Every structure is written in C-alpha cells, then in structure tokens.
Amino acid sequence: xxxxxxxxxxxxxxxxxxxxxxxxxxxxxxxxxxxxxxxxxxxxxxxxxxxxxxxxxxxxxxxxxxxxxxxxxxxxxxxxxxxxxxxxxxxxxxxxxxxxxxxxxxxxxxxxxxxxxxxxxxxxxxxxxxxxxxxxxxxxxxxxxxxxxxxxxxxxxxxxxxxxxxxxxxxxxxxxxxxxxxxxxxxxxxxxxxxxxxxxxxxxxxxxxxxxxxxxxxxxxxxxxxxxxxxxxxxxxxxxxxxxxxxxxxxxxxxxxxxxxxxxxxxxxxxxxxxxxxxxxxxxxxxxxxxxxxxxxxxxxxxxxxxxxxxxxxxxxxxxxxxxxxxxxxxxxxxxxxxxxxxxxxxxxxxxxxxxxxxxxxxxxxxxxxxxxxxxxxxxxxxxxxxxxxxxxxxxxxxxxxxxxxxxxx
Ligand code: FES
Ligand code: FE
Numbered sequence: 001x002x003x004x005x006x007x008x009x010x011x012x013x014x015x016x017x018x019x020x021x022x023x024x025x026x027x028x029x030x031x032x033x034x035x036x037x038x039x040x041x042x043x044x045x046x047x048x049x050x051x052x053x054x055x056x057x058x059x060x061x062x063x064x065x066x067x068x069x070x071x072x073x074x075x076x077x078x079x080x081x082x083x084x085x086x087x088x089x090x091x092x093x094x095x096x097x098x099x100x101x102x103x104x105x106x107x108x109x110x111x112x113x114x115x116x117x118x119x120x121x122x123x124x125x126x127x128x129x130x131x132x133x134x135x136x137x138x139x140x141x142x143x144x145x146x147x148x149x150x151x152x153x154x155x156x157x158x159x160x161x162x163x164x165x166x167x168x169x170x171x172x173x174x175x176x177x178x179x180x181x182x183x184x185x186x187x188x189x190x191x192x193x194x195x196x197x198x199x200x201x202x203x204x205x206x207x208x209x210x211x212x213x214x215x216x217x218x219x220x221x222x223x224x225x226x227x228x229x230x231x232x233x234x235x236x237x238x239x240x241x242x243x244x245x246x247x248x249x250x251x252x253x254x255x256x257x258x259x260x261x262x263x264x265x266x267x268x269x270x271x272x273x274x275x276x277x278x279x280x281x282x283x284x285x286x287x288x289x290x291x292x293x294x295x296x297x298x299x300x301x302x303x304x305x306x307x308x309x310x311x312x313x314x315x316x317x318x319x320x321x322x323x324x325x326x327x328x329x330x331x332x333x334x335x336x337x338x339x340x341x342x343x344x345x346x347x348x349x350x351x352x353x354x355x356x357x358x359x360x361x362x363x364x365x366x367x368x369x370x371x372x373x374x375x376x377x378x379x380x381x382x383x384x385x386x387x388x389x390x391x392x393x394x395x396x397x398x399x400x401x402x403x404x405x406x407x408x409x410x
Pocket of ligand 1: 086087088089090091106107108109110111
C-alpha cells in the first residue's frame with residue numbers, strides 16, 4: 001500500500017542528533033506522502049468535541065492530506081467515524097463540512113449507507129451483489145470526556161492507558177461540558193513538521209511573540225523561578241490537587257499513545273491568556289477560582305491543548321500538501337457560557353489570533369530558508385529539546401512499517 005521512499009533510511013541515518021532535520025524532510029513529495037501514510041493515518045487525531053454533534057444524524061468532516069473522515073452520531077447516540085470514500089467508485093459521500101442526515105447518500109450514484117456505515121443496497125448491481133461487503137471503511141473513535149479522537153488505522157493501539165492516566169488530572173476542567181466558541185485556520189506555505197516544531201519550542205517566543213511574552217513565562221527554569229511554588233499553593237485552593245502539577249507521560253509503550261500534562265505559571269497579574277490579565281469567560285468545570293496558571297496538555301504526538309482556568313485552546317497543524325499546512329486553533333468555553341454575555345469572542349481569541357499570525361510569518365520564512373540549496377541543519381538550543389523528542393517519535397513512526405490495511409466492512 002505504501003512504497004517507502006528509497007532515500008529515507010539514508011536520510012534518517014544522516015540526521016545528526018540534536019540538530020534540525022535534513023532538508024529533504026521538508027521538500028520531498030515522497031517523504032510527505034510517506035508522512036501521511038505512516039504518521040497521519042496511523043495516529044490518533046483530535047477531530048472535535050461531542051457538542052458539535054448533539055443529535056443522531058449530526059455529522060462533521062475532519063480532513064487532512066488526501067483523507068476525509070466522517071464523524072457522525074448514530075441512531076443509538078454513539079459517535080462513529082468512517083472514511084469519506086464511497087465503496088462503489090470512490091466519490092466523497094459527504095460533501096458538506098457538517099450537517100444532519102438520516103442516512104449517508106453518495107452524490108454520484110446514490111449508494112446509501114446507514115449512519116453505522118453499513119451499505120443499505122446498491123441498485124442495479126445484479127443479483128450476486130452483496131451489500132454487506134461494501135460498508136464504509138470504519139475509523140477508530142475514542143471519546144475522552146467529550147473530546148473526539150479518530151484514527152484511520154485499525155492496528156493503532158488504543159489510547160485508553162494514557163487516557164486513564166490523564167483522566168483524574170483533567171477532571172476539574174469539565175471537558176464534557178465544553179463547547180466550541182471559535183475555530184480559526186491560518187494557512188502557511190510550509191511543511192507540517194516545521195509548524196509542529198515551531199509549536200514545540202518557546203525559544204522563538206521572546207523575539208517573535210511580544211503579546212504572549214507579556215503574560216506567559218517562556219518556560220525556562222530561570223524564567224519560572226519564584227513563580228512555581230506560589231502557583232502550586234493557589235492551585236490547591238481552586239481545586240487542583242498537588243498531583244495535578246506533576247509531569248506525566250513518557251510511560252507510553254508506543255509513540256502513538258503518549259500523554260503529557262503540566263501546569264505552569266502565568267506572570268503576576270494574569271488570571272488567564274487575555275490582553276488585560278482579567279478573566280475572559282466563566283471558570284471551567286469545578287474550578288473555584290483563578291490560580292494564575294495554564295496547562296500544557298497533549299495526547300499523542302499530534303494533539304496539543306492549552307488549558308486556562310476559563311477556556312481551553314486546541315492546536316492542530318494539518319497537512320494539506322507538501323508545503324501547505326493549516327495552523328488550526330480551536331477555542332472552547334463552558335457549554336453554558338453565552339456569547340456577548342459571558343464572553344466576548346474578540347477578547348477570547350485575541351491572544352492566539354495575534355500569536356498565530358506571528359507563527360504563520362516565522363514558519364513561512366523558515367520554510368523559505370530551508371528550501372535554499374545552502375540550508376544546513378543547525379543545532380537545537382536548550383529551549384528546543386522537545387523538537388528532538390518529536391524527531392524521536394517521528395523516526396519511530398516512519399521506521400515501522402504499517403500492517404497492510406484490511407478491507408473491513410461496516
Ligand atoms: Fe458512490 Fe458511485 S461512487 S455511488
Ligand atoms: Fe509561536
């Protein structure tokens with residue numbers, strides 16, 4: 001199914017540990033295609049929140065690279081996911097980004113699928129046609145406290161071990177009772193890995209993000225000195241236990257199922273990621289107050305969240321082509337918060353709007369320089385060690401061959 005780019009092993013071998021990747025990882029179409037097959041199709045991806053599909057028949061699409069996944073609530077109320085590829089001659093079945101439908105009807109020749117993915121019938125297909133063999137290809141689904149994760153590959157291990165580890169830590173934030181307040185996409189002409197690398201380090205935050213740097217420590221030990229202990233004391237008072245301040249993860253048996261949780265201090269005077277330092281929305285979940293902290297919360301190597309006391313922000317870096325990526329930012333607030341009354345969308349989204357515009361610019365210039373014949377991968381700094389961790393994940397994923405996908409029928 002997947003032809004391994006011939007130069008991949010030599011390129012991985014040529015990578016110098018603790019340095020940027022060789023140029024071809026950001027410029028080769030073969031490597032990009034391999035990334036989709038080996039990394040994106042095999043990883044758990046955060047698609048959305050259950051509040052986006054409250055009723056049976058509600059669906060939305062989650063797309064990356066050449067793939068499209070239908071996420072739908074079935075008649076029994078379960079969240080299901082199917083590949084959006086008709087089993088007849090391959091048309092997209094759903095062509096709207098979201099909607100409600102009793103059945104899923106392919107617009108080409110009207111093959112009709114149940115919400116479960118089962119094919120109802122194929123008209124004029126002859127007496128020997130067996131519809132049970134032509135259900136939509138199923139996609140794995142994992143719903144964690146309302147957050148919907150999907151994985152196209154049936155062989156990828158379950159997220160359950162890491163989710164059960166993270167579950168008590170995030171309980172006070174009430175993920176189940178969130179809603180999407182806003183989603184923004186910032187298209188950047190760069191390979192998806194450059195966008196991920198940029199997210200993973202805050203070495204650039206000082207020079208590139210003047211708004212962010214006013215409120216957020218840059219997470220270097222010097223920068224956090226004197227801030228962590230007072231944060232821990234305040235966190236306990238608002239309902240976060242000391243355990244919740246611990247670093248978690250890295251115990252995961254595979255790169256696909258890692259997890260990370262870390263609450264860190266904002267600078268004094270900031271309750272949340274706002275321009276003024278003041279609250280932006282009602283407190284999340286069962287929190288009793290603002291502790292002046294923010295949590296980095298990751299599930300797997302491709303899904304990142306930042307949890308403030310009054311809202312959560314999700315980040316995705318979705319490949320659209322070799323050097324086309326969407327920086328997607330999703331803001332979530334308490335389900336019962338009303339826009340205009342409890343929160344103002346412009347204020348809520350201000351910080352990560354300006355910050356993402358900065359990121360778009362620096363990632364674009366990064367790709368432009370990497371495209372030069374003179375680019376040589378330089379050394380990573382002390383604040384960029386998580387980029388090497390990402391490379392470790394990435395190499396582990398592209399090194400292991402996927403099992404041949406079986407044509408399973410829904
Ligand atoms: Fe879907 Fe023909 S391609 S019904
Ligand atoms: Fe940034």
